[in-house]
Amino acid sequence: MSETIVTLKKGEGRTLKAGGMWVFDNEIESIMGRFENGSIVTVHDFDGYPMGRGFINQNSKIRIRLMTRNVNQEIDHEFLRNRVRMAWEYRKKTVDTGSCRVIFGEADFLPGLVIDKFSDVLVVESLALGIDRFKLEIVELLKEELLKDGIRIRGVYERSDAKVRLNEGMERVKGFLSEEFDTNVEIVENGVKYLVDVRDGQKTGFFLDQKYNRLAIQKLCKDARVLDCFTHTGSFALNAAIAGAKEVTGVDASELAVEQAAKNAALNGVQDRAKFICRDVFELLPELEKQGEKYDVVILDPPAFTKSRNSVKNAIKGYREINLRAMKLVKDGGFLATCSCSHFMTYELFTETIGQAARNVHKRLRQVEFRTQAPDHPILWAADESYYLKFYIFQVVDEK
Template structure:
């Protein structure tokens, strides 16, 4: 006997749900039958009462219900969640392979039917970020199950660190914070840093203070694509963060690599990573504003670089700021195209879901027209498959990545 509250929704919401989109927005709810508490499971039904799915409710959120199942026979017990976790982990082991499974995203929110949950693995440490109340209320069970499954797989995990220091939690009625997850399964978690190996390159990852969860895993195979064409090139890696693209270029045989970031701490970390990999003779960090640096190089008629990499932070995190973001993306791409010699190479990307692929492509065409160059496409890529794209959930597709020769 189901005793969940029923949420009746509009025809528009019904169409989205039937097409497989897991979000029901507040304005799409027309009527509620039954009692509930925020974080509970509730049933979503059509205006005629026909079942559409079951999900977590939160009246404090714009997304009022996050659907997790469309099967009326599902019992949302521990066995249900264990099956779903195993499914996600087995997918990663298959698509990433044994080696890359040690350093990848294990849970990617809605794409794995864990709304608002991110789980990253960095060698022997797990880092989580919980952005929905329904998951928050069940995290003790989920995290203990996750650790148990990984240990059964023979994976060495010494600690799970929660990175919940994000303002979006406040909008969901939760507190911000970061701390070790206390569990008898992992009694001695040790330090907050660990060493990972990605594409044969070593990095020190600080799970407490690094950006997001400590390291950006989604560009893993895009970095390999850069390494493939870097041999003998003089490379300028813009927005370098921990130096990952720069290091892959160095590993690919670049003649020289300049790794630029506005953050002194990022430059320090990039230099550190260059040193521990033995590339400090080829790669140098530079603390600078990328916009200013590209202008300065162009104005000085610099011919120092024949391969430029643009991996900026998300210039837009909402639909309302897309126009400003397009201007920002165009500015750096236009400057890079003007700076490169004919026959030079450009790797460029956007990590914002709101910067749709067609907008990004149009911006690149505009920049090339204004720079009076042609773009010869070498590769068009996306996020790595541990960040799977669900075609019925467009929000899961966010990373656009292109490599061109500028001719």
């Protein structure tokens, strides 16, 4: 089949030239040659300079996702094997691999693909048409790579049920990519046991990106009274309890999440100190304030309040409100752990919003540390979408 050449408009391709991996629909001047959506094309700058090879999809505003900058590189079995090997070798050097994100899309140069390892189970999320064609091959290559280190994968489950697949002209799908297995998988992270529901849990079943942020709060929680908001399946709450907190309350609006959190507390033998309630955090925090409640540590781990630039203003209001309320509930000299997992809520915006909240309630913040996502979710500079998690720990001091 003859090569398909995509030529960019003059002055476009800024993302690619800065090291990114996307070409948007409005950056393209011409397409020469026959192709079908999902197939590999070669990208040239306006003057014919070769910029790389990637897969094209005319259903998506992200028209091309680059796989390699080498225009002579075949996207074949050996190419994929090398990408998978690089991803796994990186994880072995940077994180606890008992459970971790093994492939993180563009940041591992496999755009649109996420693979999480939960103990001896893999969960696959495919978000782009081009990579979908390679997904099964990549899974087999990853299983071979893990086996070299004595890790035998007993099951693979697909969670390609995110809405963004619709933007690619793809259906949302989920199901087994292996023999069926019990989809409640037990993992251990930071010494805490969890049952991960890979079939019906959020995203791929568990948020691995907060692994070391959860560990960071342990030292603050010994003998503490702790409030964990948006607890999901109890991850921060359980780290607090394991670290010796005297009382932990976890709050989430999902009944299913609260049930799972209670099971996880029992699994760790801390059900006497870690309790979970199903409530809307925005409604609960003012009630706790009226009741005069105070906590040594308050943790805010909300879902992304914005998934587009259009809703950032409303998101700012939401982040300001919960941080303001949380600061009022922290004892003088206590601690606030707060985060945002929205790419569109930038570091600068998030920092400014927390500062506004503190000024509004006359609190002074002493920054203990600033953190981001765990290294198995690497931030690829120039691929802005790979940097999304911002995590602060503050000591909250009353103005005197």
